[in-house]
Amino acid sequence: MSQTHAMRDKILPVVTILLAVLVFWYAAAAWLNAPFERDTAARAGTTIALTDLLKNTMMQERPVLPAPHQVFAELWDTTVNKPITSKRSLVYHAWVTLSATLLGFAIGTVLGIVLAVGIVHNRAMDRSLMPWVIASQTIPILAVAPMIIVVLNAIGLSGILPKALISTYLSFFPIVVGMVKGLRSPEQIQLDLMRTYDASPAQVLTKLRWPAAMPYLFTSLKVAIAISLVGAIVGELPTGAVAGLGARLLAGSYYGQTVQIWSALFMAAGLAAVLVLVVGMLHAMVLKRMGARP
């Protein structure tokens, strides 16, 4: 009974959408890759039959839009068939990006929480800091990333940290905004209660503001982890494309390896989905421990 419900309510809609996407994708691949086949035939002075044309558009070396099976074959080949220490393994590149993502996310989370606590407790910080926090996000990260990499390199910092700091630059923002709102979310009556106990500001923070801010924190964390990944990928672009998903994207575009680009994109999307999912599971666990209504 419940299985058929799960089938009808969850699996069926997902599968339907997936099939629709696949059909659209194949059609688009055939349409976009066909001109190359016609040109090739025309240059050879021949014409090409429709069935051959369709067949060829699905197996080009450097298609405009690779067909789904080409991307998945590449994904399979570069994850399962290559040792993960190999520079040709997508798992290796994903790990390079992931480690920078997680480090940057961790720094961004701590920084965001510290700033939010300061902003909530100190009027001067609220007035002076918040405009800068917002202004920081209006600068396009693509413009800032190379400068951060170059400047940090000049002072002898290279490797994972510069990339992580670009993740931090993006991810601290939703944490600050969410946590300021969350730490200010307790109602007046709950704050008055603390006052009747003559509670210290530290006690109000740990026993009231912090637990009240948890739902806001996790919502922010979900956004922050996803843009941390974007930050790490962007941070890899100006490094000369040594390693990481960003490097795969850049190398792919240098050499017209569209299949490689698409498989790196899918890897990045999959990674983001898993990261958001993990944060979501943590959220559910914390809510359960905090006695949320099931």
Added chain:
Amino acid sequence: MIPSPASVISARKLGLTFKTADGPVTALTGVDLDIAKGDFVSFIGPSGCGKTTFLRVIADLERPTDGTITVNGTTPEDARRNRSYGYVFQAAALYPWRTIEDNIALPLEIMGTPPAERKARIERVLALVNLTGFGRKFPWQLSGGMQQRASIARALAFDADLLLMDEPFGALDEIVRDHLNEQLLKLWAQTNKTICFVTHSIPEAVYLSTKIVVMSPRPGRVTDVITSTLPKERPLDIRETPEFLEIAARVREGLRAGHSYDE
């Protein structure tokens, strides 16, 4: 005038004017009042009469702008810092992420009570409000009346001699309210605390109090102080006796006289 030493609360010419965007609003003016130890005092009046404001002044949640007030012989601020009162709000204001016993433990944690003693106190106050066995529940698992009882238990946990209650049963239905009133009287008899109780229900005020303070709005002031002649032992059906009805009539008269409406 010097406050009499027996008074728990002593107010002289107390006034409070709020500055608002529409100009000053006088919430309280010229309040002279003495509350003795062990009294059960009800503050009754229409909304805007300053009864909640007066309670908040006692609790140092608002600062008076005129006159003087002492709580336990000191300023309200010192009284608050000495944790000399428990406050029960209109809403239970339980922290939803804490179980009932952890909510009751909150003031004890803040005041640094050792864990072993905390446990004993939680058990004792849960029994006082008839919630034994509900300590492990989260607030949402309890009814509104039970939540309010838990918030009373929280106010009792640290054994302050003074209990300030701001319309604690205002949001509950009549039957539950009767029941809680009865329990509150028992609790008062058992603990011998001084209780200040804000309400807008005449029967509730008369049933519970040894002293009824009638207040009127615009500006908020005390119009009558009635000392109850009812015995300390009060079954619910005391509300049908002539003595009870007589006091209720005087309260109603006081409320009507203080009304500034023209109709």
